[in-house]
Amino acid sequence: QKFNLSDAAIVGLSELTPSQSPGTQWLEGARWKDTLLKRVRELRSAASTIPPEVEQELKQLRAELQAAQKRASDAEAKVKELQGKVKQLQDG
Numbered sequence: 001q002k003f004n005l006s007d008a009a010i011v012g013l014s015e016l017t018p019s020q021s022p023g024t025q026w027l028e029g030a031r032w033k034d035t036l037l038k039r040v041r042e043l044r045s046a047a048s049t050i051p052p053e054v055e056q057e058l059k060q061l062r063a064e065l066q067a068a069q070k071r072a073s074d075a076e077a078k079v080k081e082l083q084g085k086v087k088q089l090q091d092g
Helices: 032-047 052-091
Strands: none
Touching: none
16 A cells, blocks of 8 residues: 555565565465465555545544654754764863
């Protein structure tokens, strides 16, 4: 969901080039690719059924998180600045 990949974009290395990865069970036997694709489809379907009010709350929470991350980044920069000043005063 995060990367909006199509089913065709989900491949094992062995589908692109001769390789032992992810192994023979990827396309044969246990067919792990089929299991993975089924789960991806289920998650996509579940994600598309999120009620609008929950989507709105998620949007608001994401905005709040982004603002908090910005404040944290600004605070870290201020700490570094003050540490530099402390060092100058100690050396000086």
